[in-house]
Every structure is written in C-alpha cells, then in structure tokens.
Amino acid sequence: MKAVQIVKPGELHIIEMEKPVIDETNNVLIRMTAAGICGSDRGIYHGTNAAATYPRVIGHEMVGVVEEVGPGVSRVKPGDRVIVDQVTACGTCYACRKGRPNVCGNLKVRGVHIDGGYRQWMAVPENDCYLLPDHISDVDAVLIEPTTIAIQCCARAEIEAEDTVLIMGAGALGSRILSVVKLHHPAKIIVADIDDAKLEAALKNGADAVIRSDREDVAQRAKELTDGYGPTLCIDAACVKGSLLSLLQAAGNAGRVMTMGFSTSPDEINQFVITSKELDVRGSRLQNRRFGEAVELVKNHAIDLSGEVSHTFSYLDAQAAFDFADNHANEVRKIVLTFDTEESK
Numbered sequence: 001m002k003a004v005q006i007v008k009p010g011e012l013h014i015i016e017m018e019k020p021v022i023d024e025t026n027n028v029l030i031r032m033t034a035a036g037i038c039g040s041d042r043g044i045y046h047g048t049n050a051a052a053t054y055p056r057v058i059g060h061e062m063v064g065v066v067e068e069v070g071p072g073v074s075r076v077k078p079g080d081r082v083i084v085d086q087v088t089a090c091g092t093c094y095a096c097r098k099g100r101p102n103v104c105g106n107l108k109v110r111g112v113h114i115d116g117g118y119r120q121w122m123a124v125p126e127n128d129c130y131l132l133p134d135h136i137s138d139v140d141a142v143l144i145e146p147t148t149i150a151i152q153c154c155a156r157a158e159i160e161a162e163d164t165v166l167i168m169g170a171g172a173l174g175s176r177i178l179s180v181v182k183l184h185h186p187a188k189i190i191v192a193d194i195d196d197a198k199l200e201a202a203l204k205n206g207a208d209a210v211i212r213s214d215r216e217d218v219a220q221r222a223k224e225l226t227d228g229y230g231p232t233l234c235i236d237a238a239c240v241k242g243s244l245l246s247l248l249q250a251a252g253n254a255g256r257v258m259t260m261g262f263s264t265s266p267d268e269i270n271q272f273v274i275t276s277k278e279l280d281v282r283g284s285r286l287q288n289r290r291f292g293e294a295v296e297l298v299k300n301h302a303i304d305l306s307g308e309v310s311h312t313f314s315y316l317d318a319q320a321a322f323d324f325a326d327n328h329a330n331e332v333r334k335i336v337l338t339f340d341t342e343e344s345k
C-alpha cells in the first residue's frame with residue numbers, strides 16, 4: 001500500500017509500505033478515506049515540531065471505513081465509518097493514573113511518534129474508533145479531531161459563563177475553539193487575527209468583537225472591550241512569536257492564559273506580568289478521550305462542521321497540498337487529503 005512519509009524535515013515522499021494486518025491489540029482494520037492537514041503536521045514537515053520523530057507517516061486527523069475486525073470486537077463492524085483517536089498511552093504512569101493519558105510519560109501519538117493516517121490502511125484498537133454520525137461527510141468529519149482539541153482546551157481552562165474570553169487566532173484551531181467556547185455562553189468572546197476574512201467569519205460564528213492583531217495593540221484593545229479589566233480567559237490558538245506575551249499582558253487579574261503551541265523557539269516573557277495578576281498559565285495538549293463528546297456535539301447539531309474545509313487534495317498529491325498551505329496561508333482554513341483513488345479500493 002502507499003503512504004505519505006516525512007523522511008526528514010523538508011522531505012516528503014510517497015512510499016510503499018506493507019498493508020497492516022489486525023492482531024490482538026490492533027483489532028480493527030480501517031481503509032482510510034480522509035485525513036486532515038494540521039498546523040502540527042506542517043510543523044513536522046518543516047522540522048519545527050519539537051515532539052516529532054523521523055521518518056514518520058504523519059496525519060492524526062484520521063477518518064476511514066472499517067474493513068475487517070478481529071474476534072471479540074463489538075463496538076464497530078465492517079462498513080462502519082469511524083474517526084480514530086490519535087493518543088496512545090501506557091496507562092500506568094503518573095499522568096495516566098491522574099486520568100491524563102494525553103500527557104502520558106510514554107506518550108505515543110499517531111502521526112507524531114508512531115505512524116499515523118496518511119496511508120491507505122491502518123490497524124488500531126477498537127477502543128480508539130468512534131462511529132461517525134450519518135449526516136457528516138468523511139471530509140468534514142476530519143474536523144472532529146480539532147474539535148476534541150478545543151474541548152480539551154476549554155476543560156483545562158475551566159471556562160465559566162462569567163468569563164470574558166480572548167481567542168488569539170481565527171484559523172482552523174481558533175475557529176474550533178470559538179465554536180466550543182460559545183457552547184459555554186461566556187459573557188464576551190473576542191477574537192484576534194491578522195486576516196479580515198477570518199475575523200469576519202469569527203463574527204458570523206459568534207464572536208462579539210474582533211481585533212486586528214497586526215494593526216492594533218491587542219492587550220490595550222482587549223482591555224477596552226472588557227470595561228478596562230482585561231479578559232479573564234485568554235487562549236493562544238495562534239502560537240506565534242509574541243502571542244503569549246500579548247495574552248499575558250491582556251489578561252485580567254486572577255485570569256487564565258492557555259498555551260497550545262509546539263514551537264521551541266525562545267520567546268520573551270517576564271515574571272511580573274504573571275505574578276502581578278496571579279495568572280494561571282496552563283498548557284493544553286492533544287485531548288483526553290474527548291472524541292465521544294465531540295461526536296455527540298456533531299450528532300446533536302450543537303456544532304456544525306460544514307464549510308470549514310477549504311481545500312481537498314488526493315493523498316498522492318500531498319507535496320502539492322503542503323506547498324499550497326505554505327504559499328496560501330491566509331486563504332487556507334483546513335486542507336483534507338482524500339484517499340478515493342482507484343488503487344485504494
């Protein structure tokens with residue numbers, strides 16, 4: 001079968017690899033139909049994702065059709081459309097015992113530390129498969145994964161109705177976070193980005209106010225929009241140089257600031273901005289068995305994922321897709337690789 005492998009940073013190849021077979025643990029064989037390109041996948045391609053190991057078949061937003069199941073599998077059957085949880089954990093370390101397998105001490109993320117979904121077939125444990133609601137297409141269903149990331153972020157942030165929320169970044173992750181934040185009915189939602197079209201979409205999708213972060217002083221503007229106090233919850237869905245400091249500066253006293261970035265490039269912050277306001281700065285990584293919750297939200301139409309995917313490419317054209325993402329940063333919302341070519345049937 002064919003797969004998309006990042007051999008080393010900057011080098012993407014379509015490779016031949018052995019088609020997986022099911023065994024006792026990986027007891028569900030899935031024929032892939034769609035897989036999203038995430039900012040973190042682009043980071044692995046460019047060598048800026050600190051977690052990744054090479055060579056790697058990437059892709060962690062993984063949708064497909066069950067082709068074969070092992071003995072004892074009861075939750076899924078051949079023909080079922082599923083999305084796959086990307087987190088695999090040891091189950092015994094401190095983080096796992098605390099119910100936080102997403103930061104397991106022996107964490108193996110599909111598409112990052114072990115091979116992921118940019119391939120024609122994969123075999124995974126039954127418990128990592130989640131049935132898709134009938135009304136959603138395979139391509140749109142890819143966005144259930146970033147929705148789980150948004151659910152995780154809001155849970156880590158302990159978001160409350162009293163919060164005034166500032167989301168930095170209105171791209172694929174920021175827009176997913178906006179939709180989940182909205183479900184908590186906070187007092188105010190402000191979205192900052194450098195792209196007018198993305199800010200317009202944010203306003204349409206429930207933001208109360210927007211900030212052009214390249215033209216306006218984010219901290220000052222956010223304070224004005226929150227009666228001078230500053231947002232009580234700031235979420236960094238942009239994860240670029242300077243974004244964390246602006247959010248620390250914007251946050252109101254006793255507020256929380258969430259980080260989600262994977263860059264290891266140094267960025268300047270200072271202790272006083274945290275200590276003086278006694279801010280809680282919390283990381284939110286991946287997700288902690290949130291797929292069930294995300295699928296329910298889609299099933300109940302609490303979240304609408306249609307129209308979020310901006311471009312699709314065949315997985316065989318993955319190089320073109322990654323190049324396109326590099327050269328069209330502003331118009332790309334979500335690119336999905338599809339596997340509906342003859343040879344994958």
Ligand code: MN
Nearest residue numbers: 038061145146
């Ligand atoms: Mn992702």
